[in-house]
Amino acid sequence: MVEKYISQQTFESQEDFNGNFKINVPENFNFAYDIVDEWAKTHPDKLALNWVNDQGEHHTFTFREIKEQSDAAASYFQSIGIGKGDMVMLILKRRYWYWFAIIGLHKIGAVAIPATHLLTKKDIIYRCNAADIKAIVCVGEEAVTSSVDRALPDCPTLINRITTGPIIPEGWSDFRQGLKEALPFVRPREQFDNEDIMLLYFTSGTTGEPKMVIHNYAYPLGHIITSGYWQNLRDGDLHLTVADTGWAKAAWGKLYGQWIMGACVFVYDHEKFSAADMLRVMQDYKVTSFCAPPTVYRFLILQDLAKYDLSALKYCEVAGEPLNPVVYETFYKATGIKMMEGFGQTEMTVSIANYPWMEPKPGSMGMPSPAYDMDLLTPDGRSAEDGEQGEIIFRTDRIKPVGLFMGYYRDEELTRSVYHDNVYHTGDIAWRDEDGYYWFVGRNDDVIKSSGYRIGPFEVESALMTHPAVVECAITGVSDEVRGQVVKATIVLSGEYKSRAGEELVKDIQDHVKRVTAPYKYPRIVEFVDELPKTISGKIRRVQIRNKVI
Numbered sequence: 001m002v003e004k005y006i007s008q009q010t011f012e013s014q015e016d017f018n019g020n021f022k023i024n025v026p027e028n029f030n031f032a033y034d035i036v037d038e039w040a041k042t043h044p045d046k047l048a049l050n051w052v053n054d055q056g057e058h059h060t061f062t063f064r065e066i067k068e069q070s071d072a073a074a075s076y077f078q079s080i081g082i083g084k085g086d087m088v089m090l091i092l093k094r095r096y097w098y099w100f101a102i103i104g105l106h107k108i109g110a111v112a113i114p115a116t117h118l119l120t121k122k123d124i125i126y127r128c129n130a131a132d133i134k135a136i137v138c139v140g141e142e143a144v145t146s147s148v149d150r151a152l153p154d155c156p157t158l159i160n161r162i163t164t165g166p167i168i169p170e171g172w173s174d175f176r177q178g179l180k181e182a183l184p185f186v187r188p189r190e191q192f193d194n195e196d197i198m199l200l201y202f203t204s205g206t207t208g209e210p211k212m213v214i215h216n217y218a219y220p221l222g223h224i225i226t227s228g229y230w231q232n233l234r235d236g237d238l239h240l241t242v243a244d245t246g247w248a249k250a251a252w253g254k255l256y257g258q259w260i261m262g263a264c265v266f267v268y269d270h271e272k273f274s275a276a277d278m279l280r281v282m283q284d285y286k287v288t289s290f291c292a293p294p295t296v297y298r299f300l301i302l303q304d305l306a307k308y309d310l311s312a313l314k315y316c317e318v319a320g321e322p323l324n325p326v327v328y329e330t331f332y333k334a335t336g337i338k339m340m341e342g343f344g345q346t347e348m349t350v351s352i353a354n355y356p357w358m359e360p361k362p363g364s365m366g367m368p369s370p371a372y373d374m375d376l377l378t379p380d381g382r383s384a385e386d387g388e389q390g391e392i393i394f395r396t397d398r399i400k401p402v403g404l405f406m407g408y409y410r411d412e413e414l415t416r417s418v419y420h421d422n423v424y425h426t427g428d429i430a431w432r433d434e435d436g437y438y439w440f441v442g443r444n445d446d447v448i449k450s451s452g453y454r455i456g457p458f459e460v461e462s463a464l465m466t467h468p469a470v471v472e473c474a475i476t477g478v479s480d481e482v483r484g485q486v487v488k489a490t491i492v493l494s495g496e497y498k499s500r501a502g503e504e505l506v507k508d509i510q511d512h513v514k515r516v517t518a519p520y521k522y523p524r525i526v527e528f529v530d531e532l533p534k535t536i537s538g539k540i541r542r543v544q545i546r547n548k549v550i
Helices: 014-020 031-042 063-079 097-108 121-131 142-154 175-181 219-230 248-253 256-261 275-284 294-300 325-335 412-418 457-464 495-500 503-516 542-546
Strands: 047-053 058-062 087-091 111-114 133-138 160-163 197-202 212-216 238-241 264-269 289-292 315-318 339-343 373-377 390-395 423-432 438-443 448-450 453-455 470-480 484-493 525-529
Touching: 031 063, 031 097, 031 256, 047 063, 058 063, 063 097, 063 175, 087 097, 087 121, 097 111, 097 175, 111 248, 121 133, 121 142, 121 197, 133 142, 142 160, 160 175, 219 248, 219 256, 219 339, 238 248, 248 256, 256 264, 275 294, 289 294, 294 325, 325 339, 373 423, 412 423, 438 457, 448 470, 448 484, 453 457, 457 470, 457 484, 457 503, 470 542, 484 495, 495 503, 503 525
Parallel strands: 047 264, 087 111, 087 133, 111 197, 133 160, 238 264, 238 289, 289 315, 315 339, 484 525
Antiparallel strands: 047 058, 197 212, 373 390, 390 423, 423 438, 448 453, 470 484
């Protein structure tokens, strides 16, 4: 399937990749028809989705079945008045209903808005009014449906409340019954342009209200690099990405690129993460490709990996936050598998990554994708030299990358603040080594400027995480009359060290950082907390820590 959309499929080097890779975008591309339904037509019994939950339930779905169920979903949505351009929020966790619903929405041109089940009444009101949401499809859990019900009086555009049950509250519709009773689906006559809005994500909002990132119908094709070259998937692979469907990471690892490549998406639907259970599931179902944030790998390496048969596993990727080299080395020694780090944002597909022909450097994001014209921009507007820090930017004057966002919905001013003069400013700081590998430093707002040095939070956090007392940490800058800023460490201690919190432990941690990294980077201020402030997606809210008076 993928060969229809790229100029060349196999590559031997980064030079080959950069020079010969190109995505061919047809007019009026629609992932639902051109990928899902096409697989259903040519290979109806090909496995598309392999789903298991933590209660022992197991279901598999072929592409024929995904087509049938998404057709039913599309017909059902039409029957309740949902059509092209209408906004529909999906709060479906990892339930298999999510795949039926989102493909159904793509088929009728409605805009899918994946969202987390952790949304509060306030969150739902904000989202409904910001995007004029017309319908919500959610899991049948009282905590979720009650939040929607409490928000309803303040959401004038919200007409349809739909749940997967089994309990159907008063005023709600039964999604499962709607699929069963749906009339045969008839494809709409109206054309869907590649520049129509297909997907809207509310970002996690580490510094303010969530932004509304919108993607068009060509966006799925941008994930050919994500799945085909960063995740190195091939026809018949079984891929597991650890992510809730409410986040953009699910689009990266649970749907678009995987199905374009002909791989099967494996879903482990669990309520509470357990490293042992995750490893058991990977063993029992013979997962071949695995992608997770570093936090998950940190828990995995605490297990006795020799107890699990992971012989089917051949490729592992990591994203979501920078990778600590200690985690890389420990996992590699236990499994023989090198983790391939990748970088991107909700606003794009993978833009920097380690690819199969590369030897990864632990902690490095890798090299730029040929789909993006990337540069590192210094504060004075130059292209950064090797070893020099700069902001990651993408130039779009020659061609706009397939997969780069359309902008922030209903906010031209915010869009122009990061995307102007054919340059998209990511706000992320990195540096490039002499071999062309890129290394993440931190968000522009998070980089600490102390005594003429620019200190990235991640490099100090990586050093801190190698101390046995530290479970979690966040590095921020504190104003200082002499140095401009000094490094502050906010630390969650492990259980055995909590009783030892005091000046002696502070000095031991400071000395440890001095030994592990450059002495000038050590935290002059150390505070111990029970937990770090985070967004609903789990990202640390450094702005909240910075604004805290100590």
